[in-house]
Amino acid sequence: MDAKKEVDWLVAGSGAAGMTGAVVAHELGGDVLVVEKEPMFGGTTCKSGGVAWIPGNHRQGEFGVADSAEEGYRYLKGLIGDSVSESRLRAYAERAAEMLQFMMQHSHVDFTPLPEYMDYYENVPGYKPGGRSMDPGVIHLRKLGAEGRSIRDDFTGPLPFSVTVPEGRCLGEMNFKSYLLGAWLLLRYLTDIPARLQGxxxxxxxxxxxxxxxxxxxxxxxxVPLWLNSPVTELMVEQGRVVGANIQREGEQVAVRARRGVLLATGGFSRNAALRQQYQHPAVGGDWTASAPGATGDGIVLGQAVGAGLGFMGSSWWSPTVVLPNDEARLALIAGKAYPGSIMVNRAGKRFTNEAAPYEDVVKDQLASESRGEGAVPAYLLFDATFRSKYPAGNIHPGKLESDARLPKAFFETGLLTRADSIAELAEQTGIDGEQLQATLARFNENARRGEDPDFHRGATHHDRYYADPKVQPNPCLGPVETPPFYALRVEAGDLDTKGGLQADEHGRVLGEAGEPIPGLYAAGNTSAAVMGDTYPGAGATIGSAMTFAYLAAQHAFNNKAPQEKTDG
Known part of the structure; x- marks a missing residue:
């Protein structure tokens, strides 16, 4: 006989969306259960920067930032247009700050504004040059006790120790302050003897x-319990209302009734080859995504089975990615593409994008180049010895910290990184049109020496210059590629996860194909069709919206309707 359980609020997924929805429901008096299909918790959030984009947040004044919900709405509306409902856009702009205050009051969550981390599109009304993107701070894993062994621990980065967003930017500047910070972080890491002995x-x-x-x-x-290795196999529906779900737990089917509702927060479908093939550009796939392995669209499929509508299935949170040789780790290339002395080219030997542009735009340009038959998947980030010495690229430390001889041989053997003494030789080894590449570099270098990029306007925006080198003038993003040896880093058309999913309203309620709410069913995070539409307003737009709509879903479920009566059994 199948086991049975009854709660107020059932959450599927243990990333930022799922656990936020669980915290809120508990604080509103609910009996809550969180289930996770993977053996580890954290999902794609655990592989991310953890930044949340919150317009008009209550901490901005501490950092001299003036902002409001209305300005946030104007920026979103100007960027997203009519592709997302007015009510859903306003709900995010007007209540994200409310969510933040609630979570900072009722949980260990503690976000700090990044006053220099700008929105991505400064020509859109309502833009702010900083303060909406927020860093999640630090925590010592030992506070979790034995639970700490179950957190997803495959976050991929170039350093053995963790760094916050401000620390990461400081290290990237490669100055005296950077070296002091790096030394302190490394010393702290090495002197944690128990952790080092345990590997x-x-x-x-x-x-x-x-x-x-x-x-x-x-x-x-x-x-609040968290069941690992416990996938949802089916939603339970009675008289048109979702009343719970069947959970596969330790070889046993458990029927979990949920009086207030079910929140689907299982992530996107970036690891689902069939769904990607059905809905997305033919050149993309799950091999290059930086999402968690569990992002196979489970919540989306469950919602479809009860009549949910879908939206933005062709879209993703695009980012160029670097696939490391162990074929397991995928590193989002966010910072290293803006430093001077580099260009990104397709196999036709042409530039196709402003390399320093927001990562979403770079991949959209990459896919457009691929569609034109120029061979942009993969593309290559080309740089010279000057760049190699001074700057990181993907998982490769600057040469003055890690010489070519110390790099893993697999980097070169797999073609992830190619080195050559001439541009002609580099082109031959990578399959790039050598004649066109020479012409591309000649034009680029001539303009770069003047600090200009008439073709793609690299370095013209605040965003472009954020991850550049301020010591290089007149344009911190531009420098010629001219000093041998030359390098080519293979860059895939990757993503952080997909952003298409279940249509939802301003309360996070899942909508049927005709636009009507499905009673008892909610969605947040990448399981839902993104409130950001086919855009990426700023760093943290993914997590900010995931947490906000999980908050709104729990608020609606507990404050706007009476619970179902308890049942026997």
């Missing part, structure tokens, strides 16, 4: 792992 990750967590740990610690302290 464990850095116990001081930052970025996405820190956010996930703070959320899980909050739930742990409140006695």
């Amino acid at each position: 464990r990750q850095d116990q001081r967590l930052a970025l996405g792992p820190a956010l996930v740990s703070k959320l899980r610690l909050t739930l742990k302290e409140r006695g």
Whole structure:
């Protein structure tokens, strides 16, 4: 006989969306259960930067930032247009700050504004040059006790220790302050003797792992259970209302009734080859995504089975990615593409994008180049010895910290990184049109020496210059590629996860194909069709919206309707 359980609020997924929805429901008096199909918790949030984009947040004034919900709405509306409903856009702009205050009051979540981390599109009304993107801070993993061994620990980065967003930017500047900070972080990491002896990750967590740990610690302290290895196999529907779900747990089917509702927060479908082939550009696929392995669209499929409508299935949170040789780790290339002394080219030997542009735009340009038959998947980030010495690229440390001889041989053997003494030789080894590449570099170098990029306007915006080298003038993003040896880093058309999913309203309620709410069913995060549409307003738009609509879903479920009556059994 199948087991049975009854709760107020059932959450599927243990990333930022799922655990936020669980915290809120508990604080509103609910009996909550979180289920996760993977053996580890944290999902794609744990592989991310953990940044949340929150317009008009209550901490901006501490950092001299003036902002409002209305300005946030104007920026979103100007960027997204009519592709997302007015009510859903306004709900995010007007209530994201409310969510933040609630979570900072009722959980260990503690976000700090990044006053220099700008929105991505400064020509859109309502733009702010900083303060909406927020860093999640740090936490020591030992606070979780034994639970700390179940957090997703495959966050991929170029350093053995964790760094916050401000620390990462400081290290990237490669100046005296950077060296001092790096030395302190490394010393702290090495002197954590128990962790080093056990071969464990850095116990001081930052970025996405820190956010996930703070959320899980909050739930742990409140006695909210998290079932691992427990996928949802089917939603339970009675008289048109979702009343719970069947869970496969330890070889047993458990029927979990949920009086207030079910929140689907299982991530996107970036690892589902069939769905990607059905809905997305033919050149993309799950091999290059930086999402968690569990992002196979489970929640989307479950919602479809009960009549949910879909939206933005052709879209993703695009980012160029670097696939490391172990064929397991995919590293989003966000920072290294803006430093001077580099260009990105297709196999036709042509530039196709402003390399320093927002990562979403770079991949959209990459796919457009591929569609024109120019061979842009993969593309190559080309740089010279000057760049190699001074700047990181993907998982490759600057040459003055890690020489070519110290790099893993697999980097070169797999073609991830190619080195040659001449541009002609580099083109031959990578299959790039050598004659066209020579012409592309001649034009680029001539303009770069003047600090100009008439073709793609690299370095013209605040965003372009954020991850550049301020010591290089007149344009911190531009420098000629001219000093041998030359390098080519293979760059895939990757993503952080997909952004298409179940249509939802301003309360996070899942909508049927005709636009009507499906009673008892909610969705947040990448399981839902993104409130950001086919755009990426700023760093943290993914997590900010995931947490906000999980908050709104729980608020609606507990404050806007009476619970179902308890049943026997």
